[in-house]
Amino acid sequence: MSLPKPMMRGLLAKRLRFHLPIAFGVSILSALVFKYTVTEPRKKAYADFYKHYDADKEFNAMREAGVFESVRPIGK
Structure with a gap:
């Protein structure tokens, strides 16, 4: 009793026909x-967030908090 010969010719094409559609489907x-x-x-x-965002109000709050070095708070 001998082992059957392994299939060498066309092995890549046979495997790709099976694995390529699966890879595309998963991706x-x-x-x-x-x-x-x-x-x-x-x-x-x-x-x-941007539906109710007021950029001027946010800028004034940051300016009053002293976040910006080049913009002085109002009244100083």
């Missing part, structure tokens, strides 16, 4: 999961 699925679990909530959070 597309992971990209979609990342998009809907990370980027969409992040975009929504930014939109909610």
Whole structure:
């Protein structure tokens, strides 16, 4: 009883026909999961933040707190 000869010719093509569609499917699925679990909530959070953000009010609060060295607080 002898062992069967290993298949050497066409082995890469045979393996790629099986593994390549799986690799593409997994990569597309992971990209979609990342998009809907990370980027969409992040975009929504930014939109909610900037919906009520007042840049002038924030600047005046930082100026009064002394954050800026080149801008003096009002009244000094």
